[in-house]
Amino acid sequence: MIYLDNAASTPVDEKVIEEMLPYFREQFGNPSSIHRHGRIANTAIQNARKRIAELINANSNEILLTSGGTESNNTVIYGIASQSKGKHIITSSIEHDAILEPCRLLEKKGYRISFLPVDKYGFVNPEDLKKEISDDTCLITIMYANNEVGTIQPIKEIARIARESNIFFHTDAVQAVGKTPVDVKELGIDLLSISSHKINGPKGVGALYIRNGVKISPLMLGGGQENGLRSGTENVASIVGFGMACKLAKDNINHNTTHFKKLTTRLISRVLSEIPLTTLNGHTDTRIPNNTHFTFLGVSGEDLIIKLDENKISASTGSACSVKIQKASHVLKAMGFSHEQVTGSLRLTVGITNTEQEIDETVDVLKKVVQELRSVSPYKSKYNF
Amino acid sequence: MIYLDNAASTPVDEKVIEEMLPYFREQFGNPSSIHRHGRIANTAIQNARKRIAELINANSNEILLTSGGTESNNTVIYGIASQSKGKHIITSSIEHDAILEPCRLLEKKGYRISFLPVDKYGFVNPEDLKKEISDDTCLITIMYANNEVGTIQPIKEIARIARESNIFFHTDAVQAVGKTPVDVKELGIDLLSISSHKINGPKGVGALYIRNGVKISPLMLGGGQENGLRSGTENVASIVGFGMACKLAKDNINHNTTHFKKLTTRLISRVLSEIPLTTLNGHTDTRIPNNTHFTFLGVSGEDLIIKLDENKISASTGSACSVKIQKASHVLKAMGFSHEQVTGSLRLTVGITNTEQEIDETVDVLKKVVQELRSVSPYKSKYNF
Numbered sequence: 001m002i003y004l005d006n007a008a009s010t011p012v013d014e015k016v017i018e019e020m021l022p023y024f025r026e027q028f029g030n031p032s033s034i035h036r037h038g039r040i041a042n043t044a045i046q047n048a049r050k051r052i053a054e055l056i057n058a059n060s061n062e063i064l065l066t067s068g069g070t071e072s073n074n075t076v077i078y079g080i081a082s083q084s085k086g087k088h089i090i091t092s093s094i095e096h097d098a099i100l101e102p103c104r105l106l107e108k109k110g111y112r113i114s115f116l117p118v119d120k121y122g123f124v125n126p127e128d129l130k131k132e133i134s135d136d137t138c139l140i141t142i143m144y145a146n147n148e149v150g151t152i153q154p155i156k157e158i159a160r161i162a163r164e165s166n167i168f169f170h171t172d173a174v175q176a177v178g179k180t181p182v183d184v185k186e187l188g189i190d191l192l193s194i195s196s197h198k199i200n201g202p203k204g205v206g207a208l209y210i211r212n213g214v215k216i217s218p219l220m221l222g223g224g225q226e227n228g229l230r231s232g233t234e235n236v237a238s239i240v241g242f243g244m245a246c247k248l249a250k251d252n253i254n255h256n257t258t259h260f261k262k263l264t265t266r267l268i269s270r271v272l273s274e275i276p277l278t279t280l281n282g283h284t285d286t287r288i289p290n291n292t293h294f295t296f297l298g299v300s301g302e303d304l305i306i307k308l309d310e311n312k313i314s315a316s317t318g319s320a321c322s323v324k325i326q327k328a329s330h331v332l333k334a335m336g337f338s339h340e341q342v343t344g345s346l347r348l349t350v351g352i353t354n355t356e357q358e359i360d361e362t363v364d365v366l367k368k369v370v371q372e373l374r375s376v377s378p379y380k381s382k383y384n385f
Numbered sequence: 386m387i388y389l390d391n392a393a394s395t396p397v398d399e400k401v402i403e404e405m406l407p408y409f410r411e412q413f414g415n416p417s418s419i420h421r422h423g424r425i426a427n428t429a430i431q432n433a434r435k436r437i438a439e440l441i442n443a444n445s446n447e448i449l450l451t452s453g454g455t456e457s458n459n460t461v462i463y464g465i466a467s468q469s470k471g472k473h474i475i476t477s478s479i480e481h482d483a484i485l486e487p488c489r490l491l492e493k494k495g496y497r498i499s500f501l502p503v504d505k506y507g508f509v510n511p512e513d514l515k516k517e518i519s520d521d522t523c524l525i526t527i528m529y530a531n532n533e534v535g536t537i538q539p540i541k542e543i544a545r546i547a548r549e550s551n552i553f554f555h556t557d558a559v560q561a562v563g564k565t566p567v568d569v570k571e572l573g574i575d576l577l578s579i580s581s582h583k584i585n586g587p588k589g590v591g592a593l594y595i596r597n598g599v600k601i602s603p604l605m606l607g608g609g610q611e612n613g614l615r616s617g618t619e620n621v622a623s624i625v626g627f628g629m630a631c632k633l634a635k636d637n638i639n640h641n642t643t644h645f646k647k648l649t650t651r652l653i654s655r656v657l658s659e660i661p662l663t664t665l666n667g668h669t670d671t672r673i674p675n676n677t678h679f680t681f682l683g684v685s686g687e688d689l690i691i692k693l694d695e696n697k698i699s700a701s702t703g704s705a706c707s708v709k710i711q712k713a714s715h716v717l718k719a720m721g722f723s724h725e726q727v728t729g730s731l732r733l734t735v736g737i738t739n740t741e742q743e744i745d746e747t748v749d750v751l752k753k754v755v756q757e758l759r760s761v762s763p764y765k766s767k768y769n770f
């Protein structure tokens with residue numbers, strides 16, 4: 001089995017599992033309990049929080065623990081909106097659904113949402129952002145790196161524009177953290193979402209960085225955990241695992257990014273040179289190093305991943321979160337892709353466990369199956385396959 | 386170490402850990418992915434969902450997977466309110482904060498909330514419920530068993546009253562499931578909250594039973610997982626563990642309840658006969674079998690748990706979720722307890738790993754520390770300790 005869908009999820013690192021296990025067994029206390037079992041669990045959470053903070057150069061008390069990226073994103077949209085007088089939010093047209101859908105719900109409730117366009121590489125233009133800002137704008141939320149094509153936005157510039165206008169800036173950095181160094185202070189970010197299972201931690205846990213001074217309302221109420229900002233018994237073992245995943249991501253960032261870059265460079269170079277009528281989508285350089293995203297003209301991406309799956313290779317057409325309903329990628333459409341270009345797309349994302357040999361095997365299989373599919377393609381005569 | 390705070394959290398069963406581990410390692414796929422890794426993860430979730438459903442006699446498609454009891458409860462309050470024309474909710478004054486706090490927020494937004502009183506045992510009177518029902522009532526939510534004193538409500542009767550008035554009935558059964566047989570069909574329940582970590586499953590996962598036909602809005606939006614009712618990548622390993630915990634709870638319900646009953650009967654009998662000026666709170670019979678809750682007159686419960694902790698016994702004054710802020714129990718106040726009675730309370734809750742010997746050791750320590758504390762109590766002369 002070759003797994004090239006690391007943008008969808010990643011295997012949990014053995015060191016992370018090792019770190020988690022005691023918190024299922026002997027250290028199973030409820031962190032809110034004042035007895036020994038509770039205090040041990042509470043200390044474990046605080047240590048993990050520190051590790052999560054360190055990965056993005058935040059303070060520990062700026063890290064809100066959540067059930068994952070989706071909860072972090074929903075908390076931002078609803079939590080900032082309900083604290084603000086302004087009823088206007090600026091986002092982009094290529095955000096993850098965990099941003100777009102809450103925005104659309106607010107739109108139904110009378111908020112105004114600006115969905116910024118992107119260019120053919122998937123970049124937001126900071127000039128477009130400036131034009132949309134109004135006295136009523138309460139939040140700007142632009143993703144750090146796109147989950148489909150990997151394009152990295154000009155985050156520092158966007159953050160600067162937001163700050164100059166006294167508007168909170170959030171970035172969904174679920175796909176960026178661990179793949180490129182992220183420093184919230186240097187970038188001037190107010191809010192940032194992270195997910196554990198995208199960086200070899202367990203699923204079901206994530207964080208929201210909330211800069212000290214930013215006021216936000218909780219999504220869930222109850223026992224008042226996380227300083228009242230996120231009620232519910234803390235997911236101790238998973239939080240501890242997430243903490244370890246962050247520590248590993250920080251310690252190994254140079255090694256990992258070099259590894260990712262080596263694999264994707266080889267993958268891109270071989271695919272483009274050995275499979276005709278193929279393009280790399282997104283930007284050549286300004287992309288997260290573990291992402292590749294291609295269009296194979298005349299081929300259906302759906303058919304392609306089924307064929308790859310038959311050859312024991314796991315790949316994706318785009319976001320895992322929307323493949324089941326098989327809707328055409330809103331990201332590629334926003335980038336101006338034709339229906340045919342959208343249809344023929346394939347995302348291959350590498351991780352820490354992938355090898356150069358796996359990349360070579362994948363290209364060999366890909367060449368074969370693209371050829372097979374093109375031989376029966378309705379576009380056969382158009383391209384003279 | 387003797388752990389007698391199983392109402393706060395429980396150790397994860399080894400069989401549950403065993404079941405979870407493969408889903409951290411080789412089966413780490415995102416359940417939304419259509420390749421093999423994704424399909425395996427998706428199948429695992431569906432199998433777990435079936436096990437969760439079976440524990441409460443529900444259908445698999447009536448189980449919504451959440452991040453825990455708090456999320457389940459919040460989903461019900463906000464999700465039913467936003468679907469309904471009616472702006473009145475009936476609950477009780479002894480609910481968990483994960484019910485009370487969302488209700489109070491809705492109250493601020495113009496909803497009317499009736500907080501039903503309880504008697505000295507903690508029972509809601511169904512006649513009081515009937516009187517509160519109006520044309521505007523959209524939800525009745527009454528907990529199954531109280532988390533502090535263990536009192537089991539007349540759920541079947543309450544459900545019948547709700548159904549006769551065509552009002553949705555929800556019960557927070559976090560403390561009841563696994564401790565007493567719960568059959569949603571036989572009881573006529575519309576919505577029911579469960580938590581994994583209260584029944585020897587992992588933290589960070591829970592479920593909401595939603596009877597087929599009940600319309601509810603999601604708390605979080607995004608990728609559209611869980612039929613659009615709960616977005617976010619599914620917490621596969623934890624869900625699988627929760628499923629196993631439910632299977633074990635179902636398979637062993639008779640053995641476990643007998644074990645709990647044996648331990649608590651011994652504990653109650655020895656405490657009441659060997660420590661003077663002590664009462665058992667809640668009802669003698671109509672309580673979950675793993676719960677004991679005492680008042681030791683002239684003693685501070687806080688001091689008591691610290692002393693017990695020094696003797697390596699983990700206990701609680703009440704809900705773990707509120708001990709840190711040390712507010713007086715709203716449950717005991719609603720039951721008509723005096724300040725002194727509230728202050729002197731201690732909750733000891735047994736679990737599957739506790740032994741008779743641990744109970745005996747605990748009573749021996751308890752006798753000693755109660756005596757010590759009473760010898761320096763400000764109430765010393767009042768009671769002639």
